[in-house]
Amino acid sequence: MTEALLPLDIHALRYEVGGRRLFEGLGLAVRAGESVAVMGPSGSGKSTLLSVVLGLVRPDAGTVSVAGQDVARLRGRHLTEHRRKHIGMIFQFGELLPELTPVENVALPALLDGADRDRSYADSRELLDELGVPAHGTATGDLSGGERQRVAVARALIGRPSLLLADEPTGALDAEARDHVAGTLFAVPASRQCGLLVVTHDPSVADRADRVMHLEQGALAGAR
Numbered sequence: 001m002t003e004a005l006l007p008l009d010i011h012a013l014r015y016e017v018g019g020r021r022l023f024e025g026l027g028l029a030v031r032a033g034e035s036v037a038v039m040g041p042s043g044s045g046k047s048t049l050l051s052v053v054l055g056l057v058r059p060d061a062g063t064v065s066v067a068g069q070d071v072a073r074l075r076g077r078h079l080t081e082h083r084r085k086h087i088g089m090i091f092q093f094g095e096l097l098p099e100l101t102p103v104e105n106v107a108l109p110a111l112l113d114g115a116d117r118d119r120s121y122a123d124s125r126e127l128l129d130e131l132g133v134p135a136h137g138t139a140t141g142d143l144s145g146g147e148r149q150r151v152a153v154a155r156a157l158i159g160r161p162s163l164l165l166a167d168e169p170t171g172a173l174d175a176e177a178r179d180h181v182a183g184t185l186f187a188v189p190a191s192r193q194c195g196l197l198v199v200t201h202d203p204s205v206a207d208r209a210d211r212v213m214h215l216e217q218g219a220l221a222g223a224r
């Protein structure tokens with residue numbers, strides 16, 4: 001794989017907000033098939049880092065290449081298309097539509113993207129089976145917290161992203177559901193050859209990653 005095709009390659013990132021230098025010379029590369037966990041104190045900028053990767057926050061300097069394109073330089077429709085094509089995102093509380101079935105929730109991004117309906121539903125069912133989510137036909141709101149998060153993982157994968165981002169994906173779960181969801185999530189890079197970047201406060205979740213980085217004083221330092 002060439003350098004240009006890394007799922008994520010951040011160089012010399014600098015960003016200041018509210019009079020505070022949040023990132024200074026931050027660098028990070030995530031390879032296809034690799035998982036990286038980012039830990040750090042509350043307020044150190046972990047969620048903001050994900051927003052920068054999504055192109056929602058513009059850095060003051062540096063490059064943020066996602067699948068070979070610097071998202072810090074993309075604008076408007078080009079940014080939206082690149083994000084939709086290459087990034088899957090998982091939030092702490094799933095952000096699913098509770099009235100829809102899991103199959104409908106997972107298929108939705110593909111349908112909104114203009115994909116074929118039958119194909120999207122078939123892909124969605126296949127993903128849910130792969131991730132072991134039962135009860136495809138019940139309302140998503142009736143599932144357990146852990147099942148909902150696995151639906152969120154499936155939804156993030158429907159577009160076959162190069163890069164999967166997760167912000168505290170197990171933060172709202174009990175220990176058993178956390179372990180199940182984390183097991184599902186960290187199996188994804190190997191099975192789908194995408195990169196995975198997870199922000200977490202939970203050392204037992206971070207421990208599953210290939211590498212653990214700490215966000216300290218504006219930069220990432222490797223713990224392992």
Ligand SMILES: Nc1ncnc2c1ncn2[C@@H]1O[C@H](COP(=O)(O)OP(=O)(O)OP(=O)(O)O)[C@@H](O)[C@H]1O
Nearest residue numbers: 017018022040041042043044045046047048049201
């Ligand atoms: N638009 C903004 N204006 C002012 N301050 C901001 C803005 N965005 C982020 N910040 C500040 O930047 C810092 C980092 O926020 P961020 O949410 O990225 O931290 P975090 O490491 O994810 O924290 P937590 O672990 O508590 O979720 C915080 O002090 C926050 O208040």
